[in-house]
């Protein structure tokens with residue numbers, strides 16, 4: 001289905017360089033906008049839930065999208081859960097979704113290797129979220145779980161016999177990340193034939209009085225030691241679009257990306273040619289959008305969403 005000319009004209013006048021506040025649109029404009037996409041991608045944390053609490057009316061909006069026949073995908077950079085584990089959480093919170101509605105970085109990493117007809121072993125810095133997705137596509141793996149220095153550093157280095165079957169290294173979130181794991185990953189990656197995948201590059205999880213290092217911190221540590229860049233699966237990298245177009249026949253022009261973070265969610269939308277909606281229930285707010293819009297740097301201006309609104313539930317009256 002092509003976007004109608006009238007709708008296309010409306011959208012081009014609606015979208016301002018500084019982003020359009022949903023509240024500034026008439027109900028008719030909002031309806032036309034909602035009709036201009038048939039695929040909805042949404043980030044999870046900060047958009048539909050925060051930790052284990054669904055955000056106000058987010059379940060109603062998501063379930064309405066599905067009832068109205070939109071293709072819907074939760075797109076998450078979290079690599080610690082498999083897709084079935086995400087479904088369990090989502091269903092418990094009232095979302096009518098199944099495995100095919102979830103795109104996670106662990107799933108993307110497994111699909112990436114499957115598409116390459118990869119038939120060796122993967123050294124994994126990560127959790128069972130990654131290894132179970134690898135098992136689902138029949139790929140062997142080693143490395144998951146604690147692996148700390150036993151004895152001296154010299155013992156650890158000389159006691160390590162690299163597995164000649166390893167043909168890829170995946171780095172995701174790993175609370176057991178250690179010097180020994182970094183040494184092993186970098187040793188495998190010293191062979192330029194070995195594939196290097198990072199699940200995502202989120203720097204950290206901010207809490208009010210603590211900082212939890214995010215996957216990006218671990219990926220960057222390995223990258224520094226390896227001296228070559230990984231292929232990154234997560235937002236804002238374009239790899240997700242390839243999977244969506246090839247496996248799910250998604251048309252980027254008729255796709256809306258919803259997120260709470262401009263440098264991952266909104267930038268993914270821009271990188272893939274999707275329409276974008278920022279909701280202010282997570283990281284970035286209207287003030288940030290205004291700042292991005294005023295920047296002289298075109299890369300920063302890419303962080304401006306097409307539309308922004310206080311919360312996802314604001315769409316409910318129009319669905």
Ligand SMILES: [Mg+2]
Pocket residue numbers: 043044045046047259260261282
């Ligand atoms: Mg988020």
